[in-house]
Amino acid sequence: MNSSSTKMYQWIKDLFPLCRSITGEGVRDTLKYFRKILPDLIIHEVPSGTQVFDWVVPDEWTIRDAYIEDESGKKIVDFQKNNLHLMGYSEPINEWMNLEQLNEFLYSIPEQPEAIPYITSYYKRRWGFCLSYEQHLALKKGNYHVVIDSEIKAGVMNYGEIIIPGKSSKEVFLSTYVCHPSMANNELSGPVVTTALAHWLSSLKDLEYSYRIIYIPETIGSILYLSKNFDHLKKNVIAGFNITCIGDERCYSYLPSRDGDTLSDRASKHVLKHLDPNFLSYKWTDRGSDERQYCAPGIDLPIATIMRSKYGEYPEYHTSLDNLNLVSAKGLEGGLQAIKSAISVIEKNKFYIATILCEPQLGRRGLYPTISTKNTRKQVETMMNTLTYCDGTISLLEIAEIIDKPFWELVPIIEKLIDFNLVSECDPVIKK
Numbered sequence: 001m002n003s004s005s006t007k008m009y010q011w012i013k014d015l016f017p018l019c020r021s022i023t024g025e026g027v028r029d030t031l032k033y034f035r036k037i038l039p040d041l042i043i044h045e046v047p048s049g050t051q052v053f054d055w056v057v058p059d060e061w062t063i064r065d066a067y068i069e070d071e072s073g074k075k076i077v078d079f080q081k082n083n084l085h086l087m088g089y090s091e092p093i094n095e096w097m098n099l100e101q102l103n104e105f106l107y108s109i110p111e112q113p114e115a116i117p118y119i120t121s122y123y124k125r126r127w128g129f130c131l132s133y134e135q136h137l138a139l140k141k142g143n144y145h146v147v148i149d150s151e152i153k154a155g156v157m158n159y160g161e162i163i164i165p166g167k168s169s170k171e172v173f174l175s176t177y178v179c180h181p182s183m184a185n186n187e188l189s190g191p192v193v194t195t196a197l198a199h200w201l202s203s204l205k206d207l208e209y210s211y212r213i214i215y216i217p218e219t220i221g222s223i224l225y226l227s228k229n230f231d232h233l234k235k236n237v238i239a240g241f242n243i244t245c246i247g248d249e250r251c252y253s254y255l256p257s258r259d260g261d262t263l264s265d266r267a268s269k270h271v272l273k274h275l276d277p278n279f280l281s282y283k284w285t286d287r288g289s290d291e292r293q294y295c296a297p298g299i300d301l302p303i304a305t306i307m308r309s310k311y312g313e314y315p316e317y318h319t320s321l322d323n324l325n326l327v328s329a330k331g332l333e334g335g336l337q338a339i340k341s342a343i344s345v346i347e348k349n350k351f352y353i354a355t356i357l358c359e360p361q362l363g364r365r366g367l368y369p370t371i372s373t374k375n376t377r378k379q380v381e382t383m384m385n386t387l388t389y390c391d392g393t394i395s396l397l398e399i400a401e402i403i404d405k406p407f408w409e410l411v412p413i414i415e416k417l418i419d420f421n422l423v424s425e426c427d428p429v430i431k432k
Contacts, residue, residue, distance in 0.1 A: 002333065004196050004200075004333060004336065005329035005330065005332055005333035005336075006329055007196070008192045008193065008195075008196055008247075008329065008332040008333070008336070009327070009328070009329040009332060011033075011037075011188075011192045011195065012184055012188045012189070012192055012247070012324065012327060012332075013324060014033065015030055015033060015188055015191075015192075016182050016184065016188060016323075016324060017083075017182065018030055018181070018182075019063060019079075019083035019181045019182075020178060020179055020180055020181050020187070021061055021063075021088050021089060021120070021122075021179060021181070021217075022058065022061075022122060022157065022179045022217035022218075022220055022221070023048075023058065023059075023060040023061055023155060023156070023157050023158070023217070024060055024061050024062055024063070024155075025062065026181070027158050027178055027179065027217065028043070028158050030178045030191070030215075031043045031158060031159075031160045031178065031215060034160060034191065034195050034215065035160070037195055037199065038162055038195060038198050038199065038202070040162050040163075040164075040202075041160050041161070041162045041198075041215075042160065042161050042162065043158055043159075043160050044158065044159050044160070044161060045156035045157065045158050046156060046157050046158075046159075046224060047154070047155075047156055048060060048153075048154040048155050048156065048157070049154065050157075050224075052220070052223050052224045052227040052228075053223055053226070053227050054223075055220060055223050055224075057157045057220065057224060058122060058123065058157075058220070059152050059153055059154055059155060060152070060153065060154070060155025060156060060157070061088075061089045061150065061151070061152050062150060062151040062152075062153075062155075063079070063086065063090075063148075063149070063150045064149040064150065065079060065080065065147070065148075065149040066078075066079035066085070066086045066090065066129070066147060066148040066149065066150070067079060067080070067147055068102070068129060068144050068145070068146050068147075069144065069145045069147075070140075070142060070143075070144055070145075071142055071143055071144075076135070076139070076144075077129050077131050077135070082116060082182065082320060083181045083182055084116045084117070084118050084130055084181055084182060084183075084319075084320050085116060085129055085130055085131060086128075086129060086130070086148065087107070087119045087120060087121055087126070087127060087128035087129065087130060088118075088119065088120030088121065088122065088181070089120055089121050089122050089152065090121070090126070090127035090128060090148050090150055091125050091126065091127050091148070091150060091152055092127075092148050092149065092150045092151065093127050093146055093147070093148045094146070094147050094148075095145075095146050096143050096144065096145050096146070097143065097144060097146060098141070098142070098143055098144070099139055099140070099141050099142060099144065102139075102144050102146065105127060105128045105129060105146075106128070106129055106130075106131060106136060107119050107128055107129070107130045107131075108130070108131055108132060108133040108135070108136040109132075109133055109319065110133050112133070112315070112319060112321070113132060113133040113134045114132050114133075114134060114321070115132060115133075115316075115319035115320055115321045116130050116131060116132050116319060116320035117130045117318065117319055117320075118130070118180070118181070118183065118318040118319060118320075122220075125152070127148055129146075132320075157217060157220070157221070157224065159214060159215060159216040159217065159221050159224070159225065160178075160214065160215035160216075161212070161213070161214050161215075162198055162213045163210065163211070163212055163213075164198065164201050164202055164207065164210065164211040164213070165207075165210050166206075166207030166208055166209045166210040166211065167206065167207065167208055167209075168208060168209050168210065169210060169236060170209050170210065170236055170237075170238045171209060171210045171211065171212045171233075171236045171237050171238065171240075172209050172210075172211050172212070172237070172238065172239050172240055172343065172346060173211075173212050173214075173233065173237045173239070173240030173241075173294075173301065173303065174194055174197060174198075174211065174212070174213045174214070174240060174241055174243060175213075175214050175216065175222065175225075175240070175241075175242050175243065175290055175294070175303070176190040176191045176193075176194040176214075176215055176216075176242070176243040176244065177190060177191070177215070177216055177217060177218040177221065177244065177289075177290065178191050178215045178216070178217065179216075179217035179218050179221070180218075182320070182323070183318070183319075183320075183322040183323075184247060184322055184323055184324055184326050184327040185245050185246075185247045185248050185308070185309065185314070185316070185317075185322050185326050185327050186244070186245055186311055186317055186318065186322050187322075188247070188327075189244070189245060189246045189247025189248075189308075189327055189331075189332060189335065190243045190244040190245065190246060191215055191243075192247075192332065193243055193246045193247070193332060193335050193336050193339065194213060194215070194243045196332075196336050197213070197243075197336065197339060197340065197343070198211075198213050200340065201343075207347065208347045208348075209238065209346070209347065210236075212233075212237070216290070218289065218290055219290065219292075219293065221290075222290040222293040222294065223293055226293060226294070226299060230299070233301060234299075234300075234301070237301050237302065238263060238302065238346075239262065239263045239264040239267070239302050239346045240264055240294070240301060240302060240303045240304075241264060241268075241303065241304060241305060241306060241339060241342070242289055242290050242291045242294065242303055242304075242305045243305075243306075243339065244289050244305070244307065244311060245307040245308060245309060245310055245311045246306070246307055246308050246332070246335030246336075246338075246339070247308060247326075247327035247328070247331045247332045247335060248308045248309050248314070248326055248327055248328070248331045249308070249328055249330055249331040249334065250308060250309045250314070251276075251278075251279065251280055251308060251309055252272050252275065252276045252279040252280070252306070252307070252308060252334075252338060253279065253280040253281075253282060253305075253306070253307040253308065253309065253310040253313075254268050254269060254272055254279060254280070254281050254282065254304070254305070254306055254307070255282045255284075255286060255287060255291065255304065255305040255307070255310065256268075256282070256283070256284055256304055257284070257291065257294075257295045257301075257302055257303055257304050258284050258291075258295035258296075258297075258300070259295070259300065259302065260284065262302030262303075262304065263302060263346060263349070263397075264302050264303060264304035264342070264346075265302075265304045266397055266401075267304075267342040267343075267345040267346050267349070267397065268304045268305075268306050268342055269281070270345060270397060270400065270401060270406075270407055271306075271338060271341040271342045271345060271407075272306065272338065274406040274407075275337075275338055275341070280310065280313075282310060286310075288311055288312055289305070289311060291303055291304075291305055306335075306338050306339055306342060307335075308331055308334070308335055341408065344407075344408065344411075345397055345407045345408075348396065348407070348411050349395050349396050349397045349407075350395065350396055350425050351392050351393075351394070351395055351396075351425065351426050351427065351428050351429070352390045352392070352396065352414060352417075352418075352423045352424065352425055352426065353390055353391060353392035353423060353424060353426045353429065354387060354390045354391065354422065354423055355421055355422060355423060355424055356422060359384075359387075360387075360420075360422050362380065362383075365420050365422075367380070367383065367416070367420065368380055382403065382405055382409060382410070382413060383413050383416075383417070385399075385403040385405075386399055386403065386410055386413050386414065386417075387417060387422070387423065389402060389403070390417075390423045391429065392426045392427075392428065392429030393428070393429045393430070393431050395428075396410055396411075396414060
C-alpha cells in the first residue's frame with residue numbers, strides 16, 4: 001500500500017469520532033485538522049442570519065452531551081458512544097417521560113435492524129434520538145430520563161478555502177463537504193481525497209490552470225459560497241468536480257453536470273471508461289449533492305462528479321454501517337487516482353496542428369522502424385493515428401476518443417511530436 005492511501009485512511013480514522021454538523025466545533029476542528037496538512041488553507045466564518053440567495057445562514061449548534069437513561073440510571077442511548085444517536089441540531093431538553101411519549105422522538109430502521117440512522121433537523125426546532133431497531137424493540141415500559149445538553153444561538157458558519165495558482169487565471173473548481181458526523185464513505189472520504197489532491201497539486205510545477213478548492217457544509221455551504229463568489233466563478237471556472245463518496249472498493253460511478261457535455265463530463269467518462277469499463281453512469285435526475293447548486297439554472301458551472309458507490313445507492317448510506325470497515329486505503333487510492341487522471345486530462349487537453357504537409361518521414365527521426373514488416377505499422381499505429389487528427393479542429397481528448405486510446409497514452413506521443421517540431425500547439429481552428 002502506498003503512502004498516500006495509508007495517510008488518507010489514517011486521516012479518516014482520526015476524524016471519524018468528531019460530531020460534525022453544518023455549524024459548530026466539529027466543523028472547525030475538522031478544518032483545523034486539514035489546515036495542519038495544508039498550511040495555506042484559509043478558514044472563513046460567516047455570521048448567522050446572513051442572507052445567501054434564497055437562504056439564510058442558520059444559528060450555530062453546540063452539542064455537549066445527550067443520553068436517555070432508564071429508572072435505574074443506566075444509559076440506554078448515549079451520544080458519547082456514537083454521535084449518530086442524536087438527531088442533528090436537536091434543541092435542549094431535560095425531562096422524564098414514559099415510553100409511549102418517548103417513542104414519538106425515536107428513529108430507527110426496521111429494514112436494517114442493526115443500523116443507527118442519520119437524522120437531522122436543521123431548519124425546524126425539534127429534538128430526537130436515533131437507535132438501532134434492535135435497541136428500539138428492547139425498550140421496556142417505564143419512565144425514561146431524556147437529556148440533551150445543547151445550544152442553538154447566533155454564531156457563525158465556517159468553511160475552508162485554498163487557492164493553488166497556475167499559469168492561467170482560468171480555474172478548476174474542487175468542492176467537498178464537512179458537515180456529517182461519523183460516516184466514512186458519505187462524509188470523510190470526500191474531504192480526505194480532496195486534501196490528498198490539494199497536496200498533489202501543490203507539489204506540481206507549471207500547472208496550466210489555477211485550482212480553487214473548498215471545504216463546505218453541504219447545500220447551505222455551496223449556496224453561501226456561490227452567493228459570495230458567483231461572478232468570479234462564472235467568469236473563470238472551466239471545469240470542476242464535486243467530491244464525495246469516493247472511498248469504498250465496490251464500483252466507480254459518474255454523475256453528469258446538468259449540461260452533460262462539459263469538459264468535466266468528457267474527462268470523467270473518458271477516464272472511467274479506461275479505468276473500469278463497467279462503471280455506473282447516472283443521469284442528472286439522480287443528483288443529490290452540491291452539484292444541485294453548482295449546475296442550477298443561471299449558475300451553470302461545469303461541475304461533474306466521480307464517485308465510488310454513489311450516495312443513496314449503497315445500503316449503509318446515512319447509517320452507522322457507513323463506518324471504517326466500509327472504506328479502505330485501496331478504495332480511497334482508487335478514488336484519488338480517478339480524479340487525478342481526470343484533472344490530468346483537463347491540464348493536458350490542448351489543440352495541436354501538424355507542421356508538415358503529408359506524412360513526415362518518421363524513420364530519419366528515429367520515430368519509425370527503418371525495416372518494413374507486417375508488424376511495423378502496429379508499432380507506431382497510435383502515433384500515426386494521433387498525428388492524422390492534428391488539424392487544430394479537435395482537442396487531444398477528442399482524438400483519444402476517436403482512436404479509442406487512453407488519453408494518458410497520447411500525452412507522451414504528443415510531447416515527442418512537439419520535440420521533433422512535427423506538431424505545434426494552437427488555438428482551436430474552426431472548420432470551413
